[in-house]
Amino acid sequence: EAGVTQFPSHSVIEKGQTVTLRCDPISGHDNLYWYRRVMGKEIKFLLHFVKESKQDESGMPNNRFLAERTGGTYSTLKVQPAELEDSGVYFCASSQDGAGGRTGELFFGEGSRLTVL
Amino acid sequence: QKEVEQNSGPLSVPEGAIASLNCTYSDRGSQSFFWYRQYSGKSPELIMFIYSNGDKEDGRFTAQLNKASQYVSLLIRDSQPSDSATYLCAVNPMEYGNKLVFGAGTILRVKS
Numbered sequence: 600e601a602g603v604t605q606f607p608s609h610s611v612i613e614k615g616q617t618v619t620l621r622c623d624p625i626s627g628h629d630n631l632y633w634y635r636r637v638m639g640k641e642i643k644f645l646l647h648f649v650k651e652s653k654q655d656e657s658g659m660p661n662n663r664f665l666a667e668r669t670g671g672t673y674s675t676l677k678v679q680p681a682e683l684e685d686s687g688v689y690f691c692a693s694s695q696d697g698a699g700g701r702t703g704e705l706f707f708g709e710g711s712r713l714t715v716l
Numbered sequence: 717q718k719e720v721e722q723n724s725g726p727l728s729v730p731e732g733a734i735a736s737l738n739c740t741y742s743d744r745g746s747q748s749f750f751w752y753r754q755y756s757g758k759s760p761e762l763i764m765f766i767y768s769n770g771d772k773e774d775g776r777f778t779a780q781l782n783k784a785s786q787y788v789s790l791l792i793r794d795s796q797p798s799d800s801a802t803y804l805c806a807v808n809p810m811e812y813g814n815k816l817v818f819g820a821g822t823i824l825r826v827k828s
Binding site for chain 1: 718720750752757758759760761762765804806813814815816817818819820821
């Protein structure tokens with residue numbers, strides 16, 4: 600079974616440009632999350648989709664970030680325009696609903712490294 | 717104060733020894749606790765989770781939770797060089813969902 604896949608693995612752009620990151624969750628996982636790790640900091644939550652709906656986007660830093668999950672399958676995260684402080688590793692993760700009401704294990708992708716020059 | 721604190725390390729242990737990794741958290745209402753292992757450039761991989769006070773064992777790994785002290789630890793017995801990685805402590809403040817709060821991670825080096 601394929602895991603969570605992310606594309607591109609590394610993107611280098613200039614300040615002011617646009618970048619779109621893509622995530623393909625594990626097939627059948629309704630829950631999709633975006634997390635981000637900036638240099639030297641902790642991995643931080645950005646947002647959570649349940650199928651195609653945004654369940655929680657409280658971690659999105661500002662309106663330069665736009666996440667979509669059309670059709671409840673893959674998701675994209677667009678940064679427009681990119682700023683220097685957006686550099687970091689963007690992780691996507693997915694999970695099923697677990698037994699007993701708890702959410703199932705979170706499976707992470709390998710991340711998309713974004714460098715803004 | 718950080719929400720989840722870990723010693724960044726590196727923690728160096730000889731092969732075969734017990735590695736002890738520690739984590740404290742600030743939200744007393746936190747519901748579930750996770751340990752992830754991350755090799756350089758790879759995805760974080762869940763190795764242990766614990767919901768209740770006490771110990772939980774899985775193979776060479778034991779997770780320990782003390783909610784009164786807001787402390788969670790991971791013990792790795794018979795450490796192997798392949799255990800060398802960054803270990804991330806993560807806390808879920810809620811019972812549902814996976815809006816995890818991560819620590820910065822502890823680097824573990826197992827010397828052969």
